[in-house]
Every structure is written in structure tokens, then in C-alpha cells.
Amino acid sequence: MSLRSEIYHQNMGYLSIMSIDPKIKISKRAAQEIAPGQIINLGIGIPTLIPSHLPPNMPLSIHSENGVIGVGGSVDRQHADRNLIDAGGTYIDTIPGASYCDSALSFALVRGGRLDITFLGTLEVSEKGDLANWIIPGKFAPGIGGAMELAQKARRLIITTTHTTKQGKAKILKECRLPLTASKCVDLIITELSVFRITPKEMILEEIAEESDLETVARHTEGSFRVSENLTTF
Amino acid sequence: MSLRSEIYHQNMGYLSIMSIDPKIKISKRAAQEIAPGQIINLGIGIPTLIPSHLPPNMPLSIHSENGVIGVGGSVDRQHADRNLIDAGGTYIDTIPGASYCDSALSFALVRGGRLDITFLGTLEVSEKGDLANWIIPGKFAPGIGGAMELAQKARRLIITTTHTTKQGKAKILKECRLPLTASKCVDLIITELSVFRITPKEMILEEIAEESDLETVARHTEGSFRVSENLTTF
Amino acid sequence: MIDKTCSATEAVKFLNHDQVIMVGGFGVPGTPFLLIEEIIKKDCKALTLIKNEANEAGLGVSRLIENGQVKRLITSHLGLNSTVIALMNEGALEVQFFPQGILAEKIRAGGAGLLAIVTDIGIDTILRDNKQVVRCNGKEGLLESALRADFALIHAAMADRAGNLVYAKTARNFNPLMATAANCVIAEAEIIVETGQIPADQIHTPGAFVDHVVEIGDLPPEYGVLEHHVH
Amino acid sequence: MIDKTCSATEAVKFLNHDQVIMVGGFGVPGTPFLLIEEIIKKDCKALTLIKNEANEAGLGVSRLIENGQVKRLITSHLGLNSTVIALMNEGALEVQFFPQGILAEKIRAGGAGLLAIVTDIGIDTILRDNKQVVRCNGKEGLLESALRADFALIHAAMADRAGNLVYAKTARNFNPLMATAANCVIAEAEIIVETGQIPADQIHTPGAFVDHVVEIGDLPPEYGVLEHHVH
Numbered sequence: 001m002s003l004r005s006e007i008y009h010q011n012m013g014y015l016s017i018m019s020i021d022p023k024i025k026i027s028k029r030a031a032q033e034i035a036p037g038q039i040i041n042l043g044i045g046i047p048t049l050i051p052s053h054l055p056p057n058m059p060l061s062i063h064s065e066n067g068v069i070g071v072g073g074s075v076d077r078q079h080a081d082r083n084l085i086d087a088g089g090t091y092i093d094t095i096p097g098a099s100y101c102d103s104a105l106s107f108a109l110v111r112g113g114r115l116d117i118t119f120l121g122t123l124e125v126s127e128k129g130d131l132a133n134w135i136i137p138g139k140f141a142p143g144i145g146g147a148m149e150l151a152q153k154a155r156r157l158i159i160t161t162t163h164t165t166k167q168g169k170a171k172i173l174k175e176c177r178l179p180l181t182a183s184k185c186v187d188l189i190i191t192e193l194s195v196f197r198i199t200p201k202e203m204i205l206e207e208i209a210e211e212s213d214l215e216t217v218a219r220h221t222e223g224s225f226r227v228s229e230n231l232t233t234f
Numbered sequence: 235m236s237l238r239s240e241i242y243h244q245n246m247g248y249l250s251i252m253s254i255d256p257k258i259k260i261s262k263r264a265a266q267e268i269a270p271g272q273i274i275n276l277g278i279g280i281p282t283l284i285p286s287h288l289p290p291n292m293p294l295s296i297h298s299e300n301g302v303i304g305v306g307g308s309v310d311r312q313h314a315d316r317n318l319i320d321a322g323g324t325y326i327d328t329i330p331g332a333s334y335c336d337s338a339l340s341f342a343l344v345r346g347g348r349l350d351i352t353f354l355g356t357l358e359v360s361e362k363g364d365l366a367n368w369i370i371p372g373k374f375a376p377g378i379g380g381a382m383e384l385a386q387k388a389r390r391l392i393i394t395t396t397h398t399t400k401q402g403k404a405k406i407l408k409e410c411r412l413p414l415t416a417s418k419c420v421d422l423i424i425t426e427l428s429v430f431r432i433t434p435k436e437m438i439l440e441e442i443a444e445e446s447d448l449e450t451v452a453r454h455t456e457g458s459f460r461v462s463e464n465l466t467t468f
Numbered sequence: 469m470i471d472k473t474c475s476a477t478e479a480v481k482f483l484n485h486d487q488v489i490m491v492g493g494f495g496v497p498g499t500p501f502l503l504i505e506e507i508i509k510k511d512c513k514a515l516t517l518i519k520n521e522a523n524e525a526g527l528g529v530s531r532l533i534e535n536g537q538v539k540r541l542i543t544s545h546l547g548l549n550s551t552v553i554a555l556m557n558e559g560a561l562e563v564q565f566f567p568q569g570i571l572a573e574k575i576r577a578g579g580a581g582l583l584a585i586v587t588d589i590g591i592d593t594i595l596r597d598n599k600q601v602v603r604c605n606g607k608e609g610l611l612e613s614a615l616r617a618d619f620a621l622i623h624a625a626m627a628d629r630a631g632n633l634v635y636a637k638t639a640r641n642f643n644p645l646m647a648t649a650a651n652c653v654i655a656e657a658e659i660i661v662e663t664g665q666i667p668a669d670q671i672h673t674p675g676a677f678v679d680h681v682v683e684i685g686d687l688p689p690e691y692g693v694l695e696h697h698v699h
Numbered sequence: 700m701i702d703k704t705c706s707a708t709e710a711v712k713f714l715n716h717d718q719v720i721m722v723g724g725f726g727v728p729g730t731p732f733l734l735i736e737e738i739i740k741k742d743c744k745a746l747t748l749i750k751n752e753a754n755e756a757g758l759g760v761s762r763l764i765e766n767g768q769v770k771r772l773i774t775s776h777l778g779l780n781s782t783v784i785a786l787m788n789e790g791a792l793e794v795q796f797f798p799q800g801i802l803a804e805k806i807r808a809g810g811a812g813l814l815a816i817v818t819d820i821g822i823d824t825i826l827r828d829n830k831q832v833v834r835c836n837g838k839e840g841l842l843e844s845a846l847r848a849d850f851a852l853i854h855a856a857m858a859d860r861a862g863n864l865v866y867a868k869t870a871r872n873f874n875p876l877m878a879t880a881a882n883c884v885i886a887e888a889e890i891i892v893e894t895g896q897i898p899a900d901q902i903h904t905p906g907a908f909v910d911h912v913v914e915i916g917d918l919p920p921e922y923g924v925l926e927h928h929v930h
Contacts, residue, residue, distance in 0.1 A: 377796040382824065387820075
């Protein structure tokens with residue numbers, strides 16, 4: 001154990017806790033991946049926290065697959081519009097220049113290559129970039145939704161996830177055990193401990209949390225990785 | 235030759251001419267096939283004359299495949315709108331309730347089964363209802379346009395045509411010699427001489443022009459037909 | 469002038485047992501609650517339902533399913549409806565899942581008179597199992613056949629008497645696709661205006677695709693904001 | 700705020716020899732004459748052109764073809780352009796014809812990231828020759844692969860700075876389809892408004908699909924009524 005002592009939070013699944021909330025740590029780091037003018041899609045959970053870390057007035061289009069391009073943010077009861085939700089069911093508002101479209105055109109944007117980044121959480125991810133986040137046979141099978149298309153067809157797929165399961169088991173594996181959402185689709189994995197980049201050849205540890213260390217990362221990562229010669233902290 | 239003497243008009247292709255213009259005769263008869271509220275598509279030539287024979291204010295939607303549902307009629311220079319033409323390039327106006335759509339939705343209407351009748355001219359038509367009207371190999375090959383979809387997918391396909399070619403050759407054949415537009419697609423053939431109905435079993439002469447007679451029809455029709463027990467004149 | 473307006477009861481007159489019904493909506497927005505209620509009243513059984521999701525327990529198509537009227541559900545995601553997931557797990561409801569955009573494309577293909585689409589979505593997953601693989605320009609794709617229905621139930625913000633429809637915001641979703649893909653298309657509308665009053669370039673679904681238009685009248689509460697989704 | 704407006708010259712900066720270019724329009728309405736003129740100026744050669752028709756002699760894409768810049772034309776009908784038909788018959792231009800709505804679907808499929816569509820249009824005709832036949836639920840269909848382009852040239856009635864587009868009347872035609880199906884989408888617009896000024900439900904093509912917006916300025920005469928088509 002390192003001096004930066006690791007505390008396993010039961011029912012949280014977060015490792016290496018400092019004073020900062022791991023969800024904040026992950027979403028803050030993820031926000032740095034977005035370039036001005038991009039079109040992004042945010043899965044449920046941690047990804048929804050990303051916009052709060054962006055510079056104000058940064059030009060950006062948030063796509064929600066139920067047919068809105070230009071999501072603003074969630075709104076309170078007073079501003080909730082019965083005709084305006086995101087794909088998670090949250091009442092939202094829109095930015096100037098937002099548009100609505102049907103479900104076919106909404107996914108044409110995704111599959112046609114216009115979506116710059118998808119941010120998703122996951123159950124498992126492999127060192128090859130395979131993703132498994134839609135089904136646990138016999139236990140959890142709510143359907144596919146937009147996950148396969150968002151994972152397989154975004155120009156970049158960034159996984160924002162706790163480094164392990166709530167039970168402390170590795171999520172970053174050699175091979176996914178669960179049925180895949182899509183194969184070789186993940187470009188970057190951001191956890192509270194590390195940032196891994198996945199190339200066609202290998203998984204590379206690019207950054208390590210300043211609250212963590214290499215040993216901790218290694219212990220909680222089943223997939224093989226190479227440590228970048230330019231390893232930095234975040 | 236019957237008393238109603240047949241005159242072959244060089245360069246016209248019309249037979250059995252009385253004082254009435256054969257195009258008027260054909261289009262007038264064709265107009266009777268339209269029921270109120272239907273959606274129809276009119277090919278170039280004789281079909282464009284059909285609306286003038288309809289009762290005024292008959293509810294009807296004329297579809298033009300370039301993306302308008304609810305064509306009114308052609309307009310003069312003063313009323314021509316640079317953004318409003320039909321598929322033949324004619325400047326048109328629209329009826330109240332008309333709508334515009336893209337080329338995909340325009341043909342979805344056709345292929346999806348919402349088009350009640352297509353009226354088309356033709357080069358050849360067979361007793362089985364095969365249609366050939368888009369190409370004469372080596373001579374006339376301007377492309378397919380909307381013809382195949384309009385012929386193959388309208389609920390009813392009605393051919394409005396001169397009974398023979400300009401050279402006096404039969405157009406209603408046993409088998410088409412030219413490459414097909416679509417097979418077994420024709421429901422009704424209306425010429426200046428006759429009205430043929432085509433069933434899966436046979437071609438039936440349902441009506442004969444009052445200016446003509448059975449012998450004349452038979453002489454200018456290559457395809458086999460049965461004379462209806464309820465043969466009437468028009 | 470064509471007038472397609474009628475009562476909800478008249479509109480669903482020929483809807484019957486064992487039919488295939490598409491229902492628009494993604495969550496509350498765009499779900500035709502009034503028309504769904506009419507089918508509950510009719511108590512048609514053994515229906516095949518095509519809808520993005522199953523609404524939430526006690527709401528919309530979930531009520532149809534809970535009422536035992538649905539044999540088979542073709543859908544994308546049931547994450548917000550544990551009641552329907554339970555019925556699926558018990559074997560009381562047959563469920564077929566498709567990726568959301570592929571479900572949209574299959575419906576659209578039905579409306580466009582295509583036989584099928586070919587997509588590489590899910591090609592490396594269990595979705596490939598039992599599906600026909602088609603090679604296209606050297607790439608492998610899955611053949612996804614077109615979907616059509618006997619009836620499509622559509623919710624529009626506005627309609628004219630000729631059936632031209634306009635949708636509001638995210639209530640559009642599957643509605644314009646389904647409005648092309650059924651033998652009988654019924655649209656409920658919040659407002660019905662005289663034909664010609666909707667600017668032609670702003671019409672989302674041409675009336676040519678729509679058979680019946682039903683005015684909703686005063687909006688029942690289920691069309692409103694779902695309090696538990698307000699954050 | 701995103702501002703995608705630029706000059707026509709800047710917009711086509713990376714357009715080059717041997718590329719595939721889709722051009723919107725059905726006749727004059729919706730044809731982006733200004734952008735076409737810019738490609739004539741650039742004199743890029745050996746282009747593959749995808750357009751419903753070839754306009755008429757001396758007009759629009761016909762000028763590109765007459766100028767010897769086009770190697771291959773993928774189209775639906777050339778009935779109004781005997782000049783281009785003559786070039787085709789001489790072997791100076793390779794032409795590939797598709798049924799009009801199938802051409803639209805192939806382009807749409809490219810935009811929607813599908814590999815292909817399967818259709819029974821033309822199944823009993825010479826179109827079947829050399830095409831892959833796919834069996835689907837017991838029926839035979841032709842596999843029609845998706846079409847994409849390096850550039851799409853679009854004409855819109857109105858755009859905002861973010862690239863949201865609105866089309867007018869029959870000038871819509873292939874434009875919204877092509878606007879989804881190219882790696883670089885350039886829209887010329889008759890009017891450019893500030894972002895946010897077009898009501899969101901009235902946008903035909905979301906700006907997310909559009910890379911560059913070019914203001915036309917005073918409309919040149921080729922956008923006007925073609926006198927010989929007035930009856």
C-alpha cells in the first residue's frame with residue numbers, strides 16, 4: 001500500500017479517495033477531451049456531469065438520441081417543458097441554434113460519422129477496446145437502446161467509469177466476459193485512478209491520478225497495459 | 235372497314251378519328267377512374283390532361299415525385315414561382331393542404347403503398363400487364379426517373395396511350411419486346427379505341443370507343459383479349 | 469375538401485385482436501395516450517406492439533401490457549419500466565430488442581416500401597446470432613427486414629383536417645417514421661386547424677400518409693411533466 | 700457561437716480532382732449554381748458526380764460536364780439534357796442510372812451509415828443484371844449499396860450561422876439527403892440569419908450535418924424561372 005492510502009468504499013466502487021468526489025475527478029478530466037465546436041453525446045451517470053466542467057460559452061453541440069441537437073442542461077420544475085426531455089427522460093432546455101429531428105435522422109448523425117465523441121459508462125472494457133455495457137445475461141437485460149450505435153460509430157468513444165465494480169473487481173479486463181456492446185470501439189478510458197489510451201496495438205497508461213500510484217492502478221487493472229514514456233498525473 | 239371509317243393519321247399515331255381529339259377522348263375516360271380523396275401521379279403527355287376532366291372541387295391529391303403532394307395546375311409566367319415545379323419541369327401552383335417533402339419521402343409514398351393511381355403513357359404494354367416505357371436500346375435511353383417505382387408500386391397503374399405507334403404498329407402486345415419497366419403491373423389500358431382491364435388470368439376488353447368497332451380494335455391489338463360479356467361503349 | 473377528423477372510437481373501429489400496432493413516442497413526449505386508452509377500452513388481445521420503450525409502469529403502452537393485451541413487444545429499451553421487464557422475465561411477454569436507431573430504420577424501411585436494410589451495427593455481438601449476414605462491397609452486414617404494422621398510433625402537436633401533421637420538440641421521435649409504415653395511420657392532435665393553415669414547408673408528415681385525425685381536447689394529466697423526472 | 704459562414708472559394712478549398720461530389724436540386728429548384736460555378740473556376744477534373752439529373756444544357760452541372768470535368772455521372776434521368784445524353788452515347792461520359800427514389804434511398808443510406816438497402820424495384824427488369832440478389836422473408840430483392848461523397852453541394856433558402864438549413868417548396872428534393880451523406884457538406888443559402896432565429900421545429904437539416912455556409916448574395920439569373928418551361 002502506498003502512502004496515498006487506498007480506501008475501498010463499500011457500495012461506491014470508488015478507489016483511492018481523497019477529499020475530491022471521484023465522479024467529479026473523472027468528469028473533470030473527461031471534459032478536457034472536448035474541442036470547441038464538437039458534437040458529443042453523453043450517456044447516463046458520470047457523463048452527464050461533464051458539461052459543468054467546460055469553460056462557459058464554449059461552442060459545443062450536445063446530441064441526445066431522442067432527437068435533439070443542442071441540449072443546454074437540465075431544468076427545474078418551473079422550466080420543465082412536457083415536450084422537451086433528453087434520452088434519459090430528464091427535462092432539459094436547449095442552446096440557441098438547437099434543432100429537433102426524428103429518431104432516424106438522430107441516429108443517422110451517429111452512424112453517419114458526425115458525432116465527434118460519445119462518453120459512456122460501462123460494466124466491462126477490454127484492453128483491446130471491446131465494450132460490454134448493455135446486458136448481464138439472466139440478471140440485467142433492459143435492452144440495447146442507443147448504446148451499440150453510440151459505441152460503434154462515434155468518431156471517439158471515451159469510457160468514463162469507476163476503476164472497479166462496487167465489489168472491487170476489475171472492470172478493465174483482458175477480455176470482456178459479458179456480451180459485447182461493440183468490439184474495438186473504445187479510444188480512451190478515464191477512471192478516478194488513471195487514463196488509458198487504446199490503440200490498435202495496445203493499451204497505454206497515459207495518466208495517473210495524483211491521488212494514486214502505479215501499483216494501485218496495476219492491482220486493480222486486469223488488462224495488460226504499457227506505461228507511457230510521457231506518463232503524467234491528473 | 236366499318237362505316238365509322240378509320241383514318242390513319244401520319245405522325246399522330248391516332249386511329250379512328252372523329253371530330254374529337256383522341257387525347258381528349260383518352261384523358262376524359264381516364265378521369266372517370268379517379269375516386270374522391272385519392273392520391274394520384276400523372277406521367278408526362280396525355281396524363282397531364284386528366285385533371286381538366288374532373289368535376290370542380292373534387293377532393294384529390296396530385297403527387298409529383300420531385301416532392302409535392304397537392305399539385306394544383308400549371309401556371310402562367312406571372313404566377314410562376316422559381317421554387318415550384320412538377321417533375322416534368324412545369325411551373326405549377328398548389329391546392330390548400332399541399333405539402334412538400336424530400337425525394338426519399340416522396341418515393342416512400344409511392345413504394346409504401348399510399349399512391350392510389352399512377353397514370354402513364356407507354357411504348358409497349360403486354361396482355362399480361364408488363365410495361366415497357368423507359369428505354370429503346372441504342373436509340374432512346376434517357377434514364378429511369380421515377381417510372382419503375384410509379385409503375386411497380388402504385389395501387390393501380392392505368393396506361394393512357396394511343397392504340398398504336400405513330401407508324402401504326404400495335405403497342406398492346408403478347409410480350410413486350412423492349413426492356414421492361416415493370417412486369418405484371420398494369421391494371422387498365424385506355425386508348426382512343428378501347429379500354430382493356432388486365433387480370434392475373436387474362437386481358438379483357440371492357441369498353442370500346444363509340445367511334446370504333448371490335449374489328450378495328452382487334453386488328454390493331456397484338457395481345458390476346460377476351461371481350462367482356464358486359465362490353466360497353468365510351 | 470378532405471376531412472379526416474373523427475372520434476377516437478371511430479378511428480380504431482377496425483383495430484382487432486392479433487394485429488400489429490406501432491405507437492409513437494419516446495417517454496412521455498409523443499406518446500398518443502388518448503389512442504392507447506381507446507385500445508384498452510376495446511380490450512383487443514394478442515397484439516404485437518412496436519414502440520421505442522414501454523413508457524413507465526402504469527402509463528401509456530405499459531397499461532396495455534399490464535392489461536394482458538400484448539403478446540409481443542418489439543422495442544429498443546425498457547430501462548425505465550421494471551414492471552414490463554418482470555413480465556418479460558416471467559415469460560408472460562415476448563420481447564424483441566433492436567438497437568434504437570436500427571429499430572427506427574426498420575420502421576422507416578417499412579414505410580419506404582423497402583424489403584430490408586443492411587447494417588454493421590451489432591455485427592460483432594450476440595445480435596449477429598440467427599441473423600442473415602450479407603456481404604456488401606467486401607464488408608459484412610446484418611440484414612434487418614422492414615417493419616410494418618396494421619395500425620400506427622401517432623401523437624402530433626398540430627394537424628389540419630387533411631391530416632398534415634406538425635410535431636413539437638422531442639415529441640417528434642418515432643412519430644413521423646411510424647406515420648409512413650402502417651396500413652391505417654391514426655394521428656391524435658392537440659390542435660386541429662383548417663386545411664391550408666399550416667405553412668406547407670413546415671409540415672412534418674404530409675396528410676397523404678394519414679388516415680384519421682382525432683382531436684385530443686383538454687390534455688389529460690398523463691401528457692404533463694413527470695414529476696419524478698424533474699431534477 | 701459556432702460560425703460556419705465563409706466564401707465559396709474557401710468552402711471548396713479542399714475539393715480536388717478525382718473526388719466524388721453530390722449536388723442537390725431537381726431541375727432549377729435546389730440546384731446550387733453558385734457552388735457549381737466555383738468548381739468550374741477551380742477546374743477540378745475526373746470528378747464523379749451524383750445528381751438527380753444533369754440540369755439542362757448550358758446550366759448547372761451540365762456546364763461542369765460540358766467543361767470536361769466529369770468522368771462519371773450517377774443519376775436518375777437525363778430527359779431534358781440531350782447534350783449530356785450525346786456525351787454519354789459518344790462514350791465521353793460514363794453514366795450510371797438508378798430509379799429516382801432508389802437513388803434517393805442510396806444517398807440517404809450513405810448518410811445514415813447503413814451498408815445498403817434491399818429493394819424489389821426493378822427486380823423483373825434489366826436492372827437485375829449484375830446486381831446481388833438477397834432473399835428476405837421469402838422475397839427476392841436487389842442489394843443497393845449506400846452512396847457517400849467527398850463533398851455535398853447544397854442549396855438552401857435560409858441558413859443560420861451554425862449551419863441549420865431550411866429549404867423552399869420543391870427546392871428541397873435531394874438536398875436534405877445529400878446534406879447527410881458527404882464528408883464535407885457545403886450549403887449555399889439565399890439568406891443567412893443569426894443562430895437561433897430559425898424556429899427549431901422548422902429546421903429541415905440540422906447544422907450538425909453542415910460544414911460550411913456560403914451566402915449567395917444577389918441571386919444570379921440562373922436561379923430564376925426558366926422561360927421555356929412556362930406553359
